[in-house]
Amino acid sequence: MRLLSRTISCPHCGHNQHVTLDASAGDQEYYDDCRICCNPIHIRMHLDDNRRMIELHVDSDDEQIY
Numbered sequence: 001m002r003l004l005s006r007t008i009s010c011p012h013c014g015h016n017q018h019v020t021l022d023a024s025a026g027d028q029e030y031y032d033d034c035r036i037c038c039n040p041i042h043i044r045m046h047l048d049d050n051r052r053m054i055e056l057h058v059d060s061d062d063e064q065i066y
Contacts, residue, residue: 004054011060013037021045023054031061 002023007016015036022028026047031040042061047054 006056008041008043008056008058010034010037010039010041011058012039012041019043021054021056023047 004021004023005018006021007018009016012034013036015034017035019032023045028043028045030043032043033039034041040061042059044057045054046057
């Protein structure tokens with residue numbers, strides 16, 4: 001298991017908070033609630049094995065498609 005701790009900023013209120021990522025399970029997409037404003041934070045993690053990097057995308061996921 002590869003656990004990594006990162007600090008992210010809530011896309012709703014801007015508060016910084018720590019998240020723990022499990023990099024052993026490959027690419028992941030999930031929601032976590034902000035500890036301050038309680039709004040959902042959409043987190044996408046992509047493992048790039050070629051460059052040995054983890055790409056982390058954080059957004060509010062409240063964009064509407066018409």
